[in-house]
Amino acid sequence: MSTKQKDTIDRFLKGGMSRREMGLRLGRLGLGGAAAAYMLNKGMSEAQAADFDWKKHSGKTINLLLNKHPYADAMIANIENFKSMTGMDVKYDVFPEDVYFDKVAAALSSKSTQYDAFMTGAYQTWQYGPAGWIEDLNEYISDPEQTNPNYNWDDMLPGIRASTAWSGVPGAELGGEGAKQWALPWGFELNSISYNRRIFDQLKIEPAKDLPGLVEQAKMITDSDAGVYGIGVRGSRSWATIHPGYLSAFANYGAKDLEVQDDGMLKAAMNSDAGKEMTNLWVKMIQESGPKNWATYTWYQVGTDLGAGASAMIYDADILGYFMNGGDNKEAGNLAYSAFAPKPGAEAPTPNVWIWSLAMSTFGNQKDATWYFMQWASGTDHALFGARQMDFVNPVRSSVWKDEEFRARIAKSYPGYIEQFEASSPGSKIYFTPQPLFQTVTTDWAAALQKMVANEVPVDEGLDELAANIDKQLKSAGLG
């Protein structure tokens, strides 16, 4: 950074000029928008460094295990700032999601010291935490010696923060009494409708308001001359099939995965009347107007079909629809977003959330240095950089959601995105019951759903069989 560039940024940070003026001055100094933002972030990091000894672990190298994701891309794009601020080095391995969680499981179960921190979902911490593979981060967050005074933990959205904390007691409330902070939230996603405005305009329709309407609308689109199928949802034999649209709709119908009994034991509850009503509609929707090879569909295929114009809409993560509205996608610029309350008459949407988070391995050899990286990566400055310049949506910090530059950028290119987010977020949380058999329950659930869609078993019977199977497994694990 040249002296003039540094002075300009310092003046801005001290409140001596507006953002617009700073942008103009940096422009005159030959810096483009992206470079100016990077420089600004660097300046902010340097300013932040004045309040905290960021150089304490200078010379150390930490190793990360990352999933191939725009959040990881944003971090990598900004990593030089962290390196120059701390004098630390960061090395990372990036794996596609198909194999990512297996890689994490292999590293942790073998007690490998190779990785210090890694990306995880909140659900996975329900397995890693009780197994003793990840650190409780509360002790770091509450330690002023270890944590930058500007870290602003309270800026994290409370529901998201709580969702990454759990006591380890099966069925206990997330973020409740005795909860350990298993991970730092990084970015999250909730589930809503992302649709192709071009196709909807062509057919002169508006997004459906509830699940029965969605089923009808998806069939109408499939049967129309638009040459696309109605709706994309996930279908692979994996936990990932249950947690997005399916569980969001399931929760909206008032159904639950498991019930906590009076004695604290768990009992499968997915075969309730509400669960059966919703699942019947879901299965019908896929059979009539889902992707033909739905049973192999992961989020990659669901998103790609929307971006390529093969499907008219998806009921999946809002950020998946967001990613499809840019880049080289054929339908980039044509996509729009809509909040969705599946149960007719429901007051508001109840999206189940997925939270990409950062967790610290118990087996790493340099935990304090790792914590420095984690607080930087989940800090406000990096979140602002990612939100303004990269695809680091949806931010977990309320201050970033209030950032005008971020909001203006989203409002301009992603019609309806902020509106769907604001309508959906109050009811968004993790609707699964936290317990260590999460993967077993959800994978079996996905397999059962596949059988129902293939007409191998009627929906009611399929859910009853599933519940009986889950009860058996809970009992065998001492949880039911």
Add this chain to the structure above:
Amino acid sequence: MAATTATQPPASPRKSRLGTAALPYLLSLPALLVCIGIIVPFLTAVWYSLQRYNLNLPYLRGFVWFQQYIDLFTDTTFWHTVQVSLVYTFATVVLELLLGLGIALLLRRPSKLHNIMSIALLLPLMVAPAIAALMWKLMTHPDFGILSWLIQQVGITNFRWAAAPSSALFTVLLVDIWVYTPFMMILLLAGLRGLPKQPFEAAELDGVPASFVFFRITLPMLTPYIITAALFRMLDSIQQFDIIYAMTQGGPGDTLLVFQVMAYLDFFQNFNVGRSAAVLMVLWAIAYILSNIFIKHWLRLRERARGAA
């Protein structure tokens, strides 16, 4: 140096005898180490299979003798796994054997063209099975897959390949056959080209029909090669993982939940080490029994051949 050597007393006969006696043991030491290297992981798996051991349910851990096996044998899903694994193994071995033999017979006479073709036919074998599965996943995509387009041209619409329970096994069998038929072909081709020429020349002189030559001369002489090739493929097929997992993850439903996929999911998704190990021990037992049957048959044939000679 030479002086030192000259002053050393000659080795006593007793010491020399000891050295000679120890030599075989010393020479077999590397083999012993290899054996230990093989047996230790095996015994570890046996040990885990006798325990209730789930990584994220540490309070469950304990020695339970054969309870894991009893639980498996009383689980209907497991018997489905046994069934689908055996059907998959039998189908791949038989179909690949027939196709491999057919191609090998066509290419048996060495010529430049045949040599080039046999090399070209080996190409699928050089593709990693997981990559082959992804290629086929694309080729069978109902919207833009070339195979889907081709079958639509002959009037078959709405065929869902690996996504439907009725056609999933057929689809993964296709991929397996595509990848591994060349393996059968190359082994059998080597066998065919290695057969003695005299019986065939004699049959030709006598004007013996081709079918008689094939069933009475070629096939019996080729049987040891066929058994060897089938044994290799059987051991591989019953442990198939890459193709099935990459294409279906064991689904739709439990349609393709073969041994390896079940064990993999038990370990990597459910962290259930004990059950995963028990599944793999059952797989080992089945592979061991089948291998024994093949090897005994092969030895019997060899004895018969020696007796005949």
